[in-house]
Amino acid sequence: EIVLTQSPVTLSLSPGERATLSCRASQSVSSAYLAWYQQKPGQAPRLLMYGASSRATGIPDRFSGGGSGTDFTLTLSRLEPEDFAVYYCQHYGSSWTFGQGTKVEIK
Amino acid sequence: EVQLLESGGGLIQPGGSLRLSCAASGFTFNSYAMSWVRQAPGKGLEWVSIVSGGGVATFYADSVKGRFTISRDNSKNTLYLQMNSLRAEDTAVYYCAKHSSSSYSFFDYWGRGTLVTVSS
Numbered sequence: 001e002i003v004l005t006q007s008p009v010t011l012s013l014s015p016g017e018r019a020t021l022s023c024r025a026s027q028s029v030s031s032a033y034l035a036w037y038q039q040k041p042g043q044a045p046r047l048l049m050y051g052a053s054s055r056a057t058g059i060p061d062r063f064s065g066g067g068s069g070t071d072f073t074l075t076l077s078r079l080e081p082e083d084f085a086v087y088y089c090q091h092y093g094s095s096w097t098f099g100q101g102t103k104v105e106i107k
Numbered sequence: 108e109v110q111l112l113e114s115g116g117g118l119i120q121p122g123g124s125l126r127l128s129c130a131a132s133g134f135t136f137n138s139y140a141m142s143w144v145r146q147a148p149g150k151g152l153e154w155v156s157i158v159s160g161g162g163v164a165t166f167y168a169d170s171v172k173g174r175f176t177i178s179r180d181n182s183k184n185t186l187y188l189q190m191n192s193l194r195a196e197d198t199a200v201y202y203c204a205k206h207s208s209s210s211y212s213f214f215d216y217w218g219r220g221t222l223v224t225v226s227s
Contacts, residue, residue: 035213035214037152037214039152043219044202044217044218044219044220045214045217046217047215047216050207050213050215056215088152090213092211092212092213093211093212095154096142096144096154096211097154098154099151
């Protein structure tokens, strides 16, 4: 079973700053099967990225994703007030495993 | 517009049973796999179960295997989760989620969730 470990657990930043979130897999995974979701308090998760680097419909281009093998990243180039939330990475395909999440909070 | 609306959650005693429903609209329901994903209070996301578009193939997380049954009624555009032998650790918000294709892909739409509380 693939285990996804996200870091940091919490990221404290100010609006306008750049955020870099990490997702590390316990074994190599195809980048085609890596997704990112955003979740705000009291809301359902929302798909941000799939295939590691493809933005979902309606996701602004300040969100970008990348990586390969065991190391993947989600980058928010310039934080907007609405971006403060919890972010989850996910491996999909033969199983559907989530990382434990990274909370991006206002500093 | 894709809409997923869960129902059926509530307070149930340990050992009890509950059936969750998810009414889907805005897409060709039988063309997509569907899953249930849960989130315990203050915790992360845990995939629970998946069913293929036709309803034939199903898979479960080890934590619920043998206790939960996923099914779908494509004539009613509705997804179900029958939960038996419930435990305190099953307490969570249960989301239904649409896969992006007929194959076992990522989740492109989620419902708002229904809360299941297992407690005496």
